Amino acid sequence: MKKYNVAVLGATGMVGQEILKILDQRNFPIESIKMTASSRSAGIKMQFQNKEYTVEAATPQAFVGIDIVLSSAGASVSRELAPSIVEQGAIIIDNTSAFRMQDDVPLVIAEVNAHALKNHKGIIANPNCSTMQLLMALKPLHDYSPIKRVLVSTYQAVSGAGIKAINELMEQSKSIIDGTYQKSEKTVLPQVIGFNVIPHGGNFLENGYTEEEIKMTNETRKILEVPDLAVAATCVRVPVVTGHSESVNVEFYKPLSPEKARELMSAFAGVVVIDDPATHSYPMPNQSAGKDEVFVGRVRKDLSNDNALNMWIVSDNIRKGAALNAVQIAEKMIEMGLI
Secondary structure: OEEEEEEEEEEOOOHHHHHHHHHOOOOEEEEEEEEEEOOOOOOEEEEEEEEEEEEOOOOOOOOOOOOOOEEOOHHHHHHHHHHHHHHHHOEEOOOOOOOOOOOOOOEEEHHHHHHHHHOOOOOOOOOHHHHHHHHHHHHHHHOOEEEEEEEEEEOOHHHOOOOHHHHHHHHHHHHHHOOHHOOOOOOOOOOOOOOOOEEOOOOOOOOEEEHHHHHHHHHHHHHHHOOOOEEEEEEEEEEOOOOOEEEEEEEEEOOOOOOHHHHHHHHOOOOOEOEEHHOOOOOOOHHHHOOOOOOEEEEOOOOOOOOEEEEEEOOOOOOHHHHHHHHHHHHHHHHHOOO
16 A cells, blocks of 8 residues: 655644544554644654654645645644645645635535545645534435525534633633632633633624634535525533534425434444433433544424424544544545545
C-alpha cells in the first residue's frame, strides 16, 4: 500500500491531538508525519507511535513535500495557509469554518456524501460538529423518504469551545459546590456555565440567530444538496465536558414510522440506535465520549404531525464531530484514487 507524507496543522489543540490518536488507531498509511501549530507552540515535544516529534511553526514552508494536511488551527490560519498548501501539491482537509460554504469546496461527511470529493480543488471542508451528527442520523431517512423540514435544539458540550472552556466549567462548578460562587469568573463563555445552560453559540446576528445556528442551517442544505430545505436551529451550551446532544423534529413529505426509521438508521454505517424506554436505554453524552459512532434514540411519532418524527441524537463532538471525520475523508480519498 502506498504511504503518504502527512501534516497535522494545529497539532497541540484538542482536535489535533485526537487526529494523531486516530491516525495511530486506524493504522493510516503514513510515510512521514509532521506536527505544526502556531509560533507560540513551536518547539513543544509530542509523541506519536513511540517516537518524539518537535512541533514546527505553521508557515507555508512547513508543508513542502506534504501530501495530506489535516487542519484544525482556526479559520483565520486556514484562510492564510490553505492557498499555499494547495499550490505546493497537498490536499488540506480543514476542520474550521473557513471554507465550508465556498461553492468550489466540498463539505463532506465521509459516510454521507463522499461523492462530493470528486469535485475537490485541493481543499475539503469538515462540517460543524453539530451538523455532523445530525446528518449521520438523517441521511438514511432522507434517502428513503425526502425530508421537508428539520427543527433541532442542541445541547452542546463545552469541549466544543476548547480546553479553556472545559477548565472554566470545572472551576465554576467547584466554586458553586464549595460555596464561593460569587467569585466565579467567566472569561471564555459569555455566561457562567457551571450548573447552568447558555442559549448562545457564536455571535448573534441581526436576525436574532447565532452563527452556530446559521451554520447548521446552511451546512445541512449544502450536504444534503437541498438548497431550500427548511431548517431551524437553537444552539445551547450545557455543562457537559464531551458529547453533544440534539433534540430533533424532522418532517417528511410522507409518513415514516418510528420502526422503519430505526431500521434505516441501524443499517447506516456509523450510526447506532439505542432505543428501549422499558429499560431506560437511550443515548447519553457520557456514554458517547471516546466512541466513533453517532447514537440515536427516543424515536417516536410527532403527535401533532402525522408526517413527522422526534428523536434524540448524541455523539462525541471532538472525535466523530471533527477529528475522525477528517481522517475518514483522507481514507475515502485514497480509496477513490483522489490523492
